[in-house]
Each structure stands twice: as C-alpha cells, then as structure tokens.
Amino acid sequence: MPRNYVRKTNRQSWDKDSMLKAIADVKEGKCGYLSAAKKYDVPKSTLEHRCKDGNKLFQGTSKGLGSRQTTFTIDQEAKLVAYVKSMDGMLYGLTTTGLRSLAYQYAESNDIHHPFNHESKQAGWDWMRSFMSRHNLSLRSPEATSEARARGFNRQSVSSFFDLLESIQDAKKFPTSRIFNVDETGVTTVQAKTSKVVSLRGKKQVGSLTSAERGTLSTAVMCMNAAGMFVPPMIIFPRVRMKPHFKLGAPPDSLCVTHPSGWMQSHLFEMWFDHFLKHTGSILSNPALLILDGHKTHTKYPCDTKGKRQWSYHIMLATTL
Template identity: 55%
Template sequence: MESMMYGLTSNDLRRLAFQLAERNGIAHQFNREKQMAGKDWMYSFIKRHPISLRQPEATSAARARSFNRTNVNKFFDLLEPLMDKHKFPPNNIYNVDETGISTVQSKPSKVLAKTGRKQVGSLVSAERGQTVTVETCMSVTGSFIPPMFVFPRVRMKMELMDEAPPGSIHECHKSGWMQMDIFTKWFKHFIRSSGTSKDNPVLLILDGHATHVRNLDVIDLARDNGVVMLCLPPHCSHRMQPLDVSFMKPLSTYYDQELEKWLRNNPGRVVTSFQVAELFGNAYMRAATTQVAASGFRKTGIYPTNRDVFLPHEFLVADVTDLPMDDRDNKEHSESRVEVAAPGCEDKVDGEEGIPELTDTVDSEEPDKETHGAATEGSKTTPNLLAIPPTPDTDNGNAGPSTSRYQSPFVISPPPKASTTSRTKRSNARRGKAVVLTESPYKSELILSKTTRAKKGNPGKARTCNKRSSVVQPQTGGKRKRKTEQPEAENDTSSTEDDDAECIYCSELWSAGKDGMIKCSLCFGWAHEACAGKEGDSDEEFVCDLCS
C-alpha cells in the first residue's frame, strides 16, 4: 500500500487488526466500542516488524501515473545508443534544472519548548515571500556550472549579487520565472563553462519545460557546439532527474538553515531579494559536493547506465489506474498471463513479457494490467511481496482461526484499483515525450509546428492584438477563465487598445495560437493550460505557481 502511495495510517492499522481478529475468530482484548486495536499493540507490532511511521512526500497524480516501466524504458532506449555512439566520459555528462528560492523558509526546524505548550512559533520574514529562480547544473564527477539567478524585477541592481557563488550570472524578469531568451543566455554560459565542442561533445539531460524543448535558438547552439540534449519522460523528474534525486533536498535544507541563522543574527530585520544570493551561496557551497553528484546519477541509472536500477515495486503506483496505453509507434507487444492467488483472493494477474514500444502520451500506462499481484520481465517472474499470506498469531494462548479458510488482509482491505472511467479523456492535450532534442527529426518537427501555428487564424491578414475582454467575460463565481478559440479580428475596432495575452510561464502570446489559456484568480495573469498543468474541463479555481 505504501508503494502504491496509499499508505496505511496508524488508525488504519489498528482497525485492520481488529477486523482480522474478528473475522478469523482470534481471541483478543481490543476495544469493541471503537472497533480498533490499542496503541500499545500498535507500537509492539511496529517493534516486531521492519516497519515505521514516516512522513510521506506529496506526489501528484500525474507523476504517479507517468512513472512506469514503459516511460523508463523509452528514456533508456534513447540514452544507451547515445552512450555507445559518443562514449561520453563522466565529466561530460550534465543535468540541468531550475529551482525556486524563497525569502521565507519552507519548513522551520524543530525547536525545544516546554512540555504542554499548545503553540510553538518560529520567526519568518513574511507570510508569503518573494521567489527567485536559480538555474543549477552538475556533472557526474561533481563539476557544478556556476548558477544563474532570475530575480522578480524589471531593472537589475548589482547589490542583488553580493556574495553569490563565484562565476554566477544574473537576469531579471517581472515574473521571476525562466523564459526562453533567459534560458538561451544560460545555455551560452553553459557552453563557455563546460568547454564543449564538436571534438569534445557533452550530454545534457533536462526536463520537458517549454523553455527547454521548444527553444530553437538553444537547439541550434547545441548542434553547433557539440551538445547532445536528451529530454526526460514527462512527470518523471522526481525519480529520474539526478538534481531532484540527490541535490535539491540538501540544498533546500541548508538554505532554510541559513535563513534561520541570518534572522537570529539580525534581529528586527527581514530577508529580502538582496540577501538571497548570499544565503543561497552559503547553502550551495555545502550541498555541491562530488558525492552528491555521483549519487544522483547512480540512483537514476544514468551513469553507470543501468535501466534496471528501479525495482518492480517502485512501479506499483502506476498500476493502480490500469488504463489503456496509447501506443502509436508500435502496436505489437507480447503479454504473458501469470496467475497468483493470495489466501482469500482469486485474482488473475497479468504479467508483462518484454517492453512495448514507446508512447508519446504524458500519462502512459500498460494496457489491461493488474500488476499488484505479479509482474514479469522477459522470462523472469517477479513475485509480489504483498501476496505473502500472514500467519495467524497463536502466541499467548490465542486460538487459531475458527474457519478452515483464513481471511487475509486482501479480503478485508483490498488494494485500490481505478476503473477505466475514473479519468476524463483530454482530447487536445499536449503530449510530452522523452526525445533527443538535437536530432534533425525533432528540430524539423518543431519548425513545422511553429510554422503551422503562425499560419493559424486569418490567412493573408496582418496579425493584430486581440483584447482579452473580447475573448472572455469578467470572472464571476471564482471559476477558471479559459480561452479556447481565436476571436475574429475583422470587427474588433478596439483590438489595439490592449496587449495580447502573454503566458506567465513560457512568455508566448495568445495570438501565436499555441493552446487554450486560463487566468489566475489572484494576479489575473494568463497562462497556457499545458504550461500550468491544468488541462481538462475542470471548473476549479486556478491559482498560478507565483501566487500559490
């Protein structure tokens, strides 16, 4: 259940123990009024078994669905030929990612307080702080490219870069988020710092952010300077991106510690953007170590290259949905059926032999699979650890089960399984994929896509700015505002009175005809549905990442 991200709480465990004892006729002294076991029994049970209470990390449904064996193998099907062809040494394999640094610590450290205190506080600079984007990049051998700071302001002041890490560069944007032109400037900085050339090519692994995968200037620069750019599968960076796996967590912890130390040493003052570079630099120097870098690439299987680095139980969460996979590249794949019966259960479980071809969909799942029982890779069958039947407790004079057939936890509390109708279909959703960005087919596809968008709307007419108010009426009721189709510009006499809507994430204009747009209910900024990750027909209120 924990592997499926539906972990049991302490109360769930206590209720399950009571139900198991009742249904199997086992003598017990549990609380019949509350219908659960006591806390003493729970703590004793935890001591007898290799389990512990842990604080889980929130993981989105998109990440849970997308991290599956199909997407992982698609990435390694691209990585392995590149490694065989170019023979990249470890010092020429890089990973880049951006992170948001706030003037308010994300999680205050625990402090000592008197027993019985109802509330314990910790000083922070503000309720909601300013966020500065920092672009970080590291290699397998622990070579870190000096970071880039993107400050949320229009004009730059050099005081903002005081005590920043040596060699750092800076840019400004009113949103504080990475933009295409800013990423292009960082990429030139990367070329200078890494020493890449056609005679000394490097591999750069990055996620599918629009500033990375839809930036023709960066792709041209990469092809001219021997940089091979490989994009990760969509919504898989939390498990497959080295920076996310090993570097970002200690960096965030050290940065929070630096914030608390600064506030303690400067009473009466608050942290602003002018202190971010110094505090981040101190945390960056502590986190940027060779051991951290090597560990991130090893745990993700990038170097040394190992597609089997992820164990079968790590894909259990993707098997909950059991939805069909849209495989347009190759429909042929083999399946082998493996039947596993747990005590009290008679479920037939589908296994998988071989790996199907790769899909362009963001939410990729195996077709008609129920792999919580068992899974196969090739000809080898991997049994499901959850299918091991528990043994009735006969210690302390407790009687055994009163029935001949033992009722296991699978009968009382079966693992969750979603039906095929539990998710709404998204017709025109943009689909990401793992791809080599610097190869000619992808570049040609991107050029064709941009050309097609430029020709949308009114052929033969000059493009004019369209008023936002002519597309969507003022918002009422707190629901999302959405732009779904281009308005006619012929009768729009006031179209030049207002600027065209610009996406706060990728900075592309609405008139470019990219996708539908939605409006933030707090800052009233516009964003593409795909950029904001809010694709679909839901009427829930939209709040952008800047405001949230």
C-alpha cells in the same frame, strides 16, 4: 507492559530449528518425547504440546508472549502491511496518526476485540511501534513530489529513457567528466516541512504528493557532471528588475536574472545554455552530453535567426521524467 521488554527468565529460549527437528523425529516414530527433548535440547512439555497441537495459541515452532496476544492475526497484519506499502508506493504514505486510525477502524469494522482508545478512535503508540518493528517499517521524511512527475514515472518512460541514453553513450563514448545533468529547484520563503510517513525500512526514496507552492518562489538551476564538477548556478528571482544586492552571498560566477513569476522561461533557459557552454567549453572537438527533463522551457527555446548558434554541436537528451 514496558516498551522495551527485557526477558527475565529462560522460557522459550529454545532454538526453533531444534524444536522443528524434535517434532519431526517424534511424529516419524524415531524416538519418544524424552529422548527427542534431550537430543535436541528442547523442553519436553513444550515438545509434547506442539506434537499434539495442544497449544491453542501457538503451533509448530512459533513463539509468543504467553497470555499476551497481538490484536490482529498474522493474516490481518499482513493485509495492513500490504495497504501501508501500497499507499506509500502511490505517494500517499500514512502518517502515524493515519496508521493508528486505520488500525482502530479495521478492528471495529471486523468486530475484533481490541484495547484501542474509543475516545480518540486510534490505536496506541505502543501498538504502532510494535507493529512497525515486526514488519520492518520505519518513519521516513518524504520528498515533495508533484502529481505530473508521479504520472510520468512509469516502466515505459523509464525504459525509453535508458534505451536512448544507452544508444547515445555507446555511439559517442562520453567520459564521466563530459556527462552533465541539469534541473531546477524551487526555493520558497515559506518552507513547509512534510509529516513523516510509514514506509519500508531501508527504502531509498519516499515521496508524498503536495499541493501548489506557497510563499515567494525563486528558482535555482543546478547542473553537474558525473565526475562531481558543478556549473555555477543560475538563480531566477521573482522581480521585474535586477538589483546588485540580489547577488550577495551567491556562489562565484552565478548567473542571476529576474522574471515576475520567478519560474524558468524559454529565453531564460537559452541564457543558461550559453552559461553552460561558457563554463564547460563544449565545442565540436569537445562535445558534452546534457541530460534534462522534457519541460517545454527546455525543448521549445527561440530559434537563432542569424544562424550563429549551432545546436548540433551539443547532444541534449530530453525525457518526460
């Protein structure tokens, strides 16, 4: 059977709603098979078989492919879909190989007759494509999501975050140009591409748990406001000493620093905060709302013993997300 089947006859071209009404009229005794078939423009023989439940393969208004049947029943496929969605929700989405192996194991363990390959112990590509098409699934490239972030993303944490954000916004009425968000991202010299996983078509975000980073890591600190304005980034290179050529190709006014680990540190975040104040002009008469995560380097910065820095000038909203 071809992958993209093109219908060559008019068989089973009748409308499901019309067939449903015809069956109802016949069973209620309003008219006979021939009259109902003409009234609703459905095949008389098909109507008769459906009314008498003479079709062992299809009941009611369901349609099929003649003698060709799916390997699994509707209920069995529903269980497979539920498992796929469950694994995707827990950030352990199935790859194409994983889905095909799962289908083979499911058929074998339940003594279901199947045409799958016994050597590779996997379902075929055609079965996988048809299965995904029937249940609105597609292949998506997942985002690498750490285990700590996955644990922190729950209903209670999200609700607390938005409750706090709403209370501050209601009190201060910050315009979009004064609401900023900052976060770090790691840039490695060895960029690994994750395999695509099966997920619901149209889903906004798909994640996948990853192991520790590999390769040489540099950290880029990115900050922008709700109006689309960016603060020049801060780049942390995994070096002991700063070299002038590290800045080559960096965006104008970028803050380039070094640390042996290449990761964010408390004193480096303090340097970035000064960088943020400089480019946003945040003062008492022009405050800003800075939204950041609850990493210890963001919340446990060194105190200014001279008292020159007044942190109360600026509202920082920290959360574990």
